Amino acid sequence: MKVQVVDYKDEKAPELFTKSLKETGFGVLVNHPISQELVESIYKNWYEFFNGEQKTEYAFDPKTQDGYFAPEISETAKGHTKKDIKEYYHVYPWGRIPAQLTDEILNYYKMASDLAAELLDWVERHSPNDVAKLYAEPLSNMIKDTPNTLLRVLHYPPLTGEEEPGAIRAAAHEDINLLTILPAANEPGLQVQQQDGKWVDVPCDFGSLIINIGDMLQECSGGYFPSTSHRVINPTGKACTKSRISLPLFLHPRDEVVLSERHTQKSYLQERLRELGVI
Template identity: 50%
Template sequence: MNILSVDYFNPNAPKRFTDSLKQTGFGVLETHPINWDLIEAVYAEWREFITSDAAQNYHYNKDTQDGYFPMDTSEIAKGETVKDIKHYYHLYFPWGRYPKEISDNARLLYNELYTLGKILLQWIDDHMNPTVAKKLAMPLVDALSPEKTLFRILHYPAIQGDEEAGAIRAAAHEDINLITLLPVASSPGLEVYSHQENKWYEVPCKERSIIINIGDMLQEMTEYEYIATKHRVVKPEGEAKGVDRMSTPCFMHPKPEVYLSKKYPTAQGFLDERLFELGVK
């Protein structure tokens, strides 16, 4: 599986990036405008917060889906029966609860990722086959919603060996949104599945890179011209004992009323269905 690594500042970056998405559902920005010191600061600060008792004061709201999701209420991936080995915090801007114990670093990082995400959606719009583009209710960049876009702070605890049988850090799944921006995590483990080869491949995790993948909503909007590729997070072979993992995906979501397909007339309807399937609503 040939996931392309792209120099964001190269003039041919938009075409190389969108070609990679069309071929694999994934692309990697090996250079980008995001402040990496900010990402490392968020990893350090939120690792301490999310593993402390303070996180419990922000237990998630089932209706709004913001706040802290502890280990015992973590997601069960669609089609799976065992919970993922992770806990996380959902940030929605500007309306979601933001912990008073935390600095503004996560806000600043979200703003940078959201701005980059809009640019990448414009790249996809600009390089989409005209026939496919006509299937969209509106250009992707116009469909985007800042209020629905989700910034997730994820902590995967160190694997101890006594976890529930069959459980991994994140079971095989597709994201539901338009595209996901994922700064490379604090440790490896992200894998993508090739249906053609019936094989899992490690996603290129170049230092300080950002990984982008297509979500189910974009797949629906384009009638499967753009494919949401199955991926998972595992404990890498040879990982040292006691290594945990921090990750901060930004899930770019459309406005609730955006038309996706005959099967899913609105983005909100599709999202509600998935949240029930994941067992968090």
């Protein structure tokens, strides 16, 4: 089954969206409440930030994980040996944010978090009863007043031809969190792996919203909702000269939220961050 494009305003949207998540790990929403004008402005302003010198003043804090992550300390996806070709900034409402970017990015953070809570309600409403019984508390309640939801502003720089052989913008990986909310980037490249192992492009028309399942939803649903592998491939031709900006919001429950008999949010996150080599 292909990733489904669902009209947010369709009365069947909750059912269709959850069905797509279950069958592909992804769903795409159109006619959603996230302002495209706001997203485009964020892309423009953070592109300027990544191409300036100010970013070096906000080097990430290893303890709090907020701030700027330079390309040389970028993530190495689980199971891979080469670092991704990217730089990024971790935005938390309590964290450090450049003054000229604060109001706009926090406005987006709240807008996307509010929508995320609604989408989690959709998922719970259309979970089979035996799966819903596994949730220690309502899914949307897991992220209520959480300090852990992460907004990552990603910059994939133009390719120079001097990249490490075999390195790509984002190697195949699964996300750690419950759901990831992602406005379509300003350039294509996002792919999802189907159950048969084939990689397919995720619909990325500018203005659409891409949502995928993370490991924590897989954990708390007893595996019913699959955390799906995805990647960002390197462009070819003239597209190599273009930057790619991406704005994923990773929904993380509060530390103490019980995901399963094995894990709370905090224990699961610490395990995965150690695997990624960032702590």
